[in-house]
Amino acid sequence: MASEFLKSLEKGVFMVPVCTSCGKKAWPPSARCPSCLSKTRFAKVATAGTLVEFAASHVRGREGTFGIVEMDGFRLVGSIGDAKLREGMKVKMSKCGVGPDGTPYYHFEPVE
Ligand SMILES: [Zn+2]
Known part of the structure; x- marks a missing residue:
């Protein structure tokens, strides 16, 4: 998950894992939501x-x-x-x- 984060960052695109269940951002980037442990997926967020x-x-x-x-x-x-x-x-x-x-x-x- 962290390497995926760096890969988009290398292209100058800032994306953050967002929880597919509760919508919280997983920061630092993680494959699981820090609050409800659901899966996250990368999304562009407001910068x-x-x-x-x-x-x-x-x-x-x-x-x-x-x-x-x-x-x-x-x-x-x-x-x-x-x-x-x-x-x-x-x-x-x-x-x-x-x-x-x-x-x-x-x-x-x-x-x-
Ligand atoms: Zn969550």
Whole structure:
């Protein structure tokens, strides 16, 4: 299930397993619903969220601004485009993928 998640992410498509019974999102991606244990299937979900907090990173190769984004039912950590950021603002995923080291990355841009 996790590899299926990465496969779509590699193509720049953000899909999340959604429970076929209760409709909850399984996050982190899982073949079974975390609350009712029914099967999940991949579905495209809304990629808009709310910026919970953010900080600048000065780590070599990972410079930029990173934030925690509250999505509908789960949270993601991603980079955020340069703008006047503030906590609680609406952001939208503009890019996603898998880095050379195999870890997923997400990039958000402010909506407002
Ligand atoms: Zn469920």
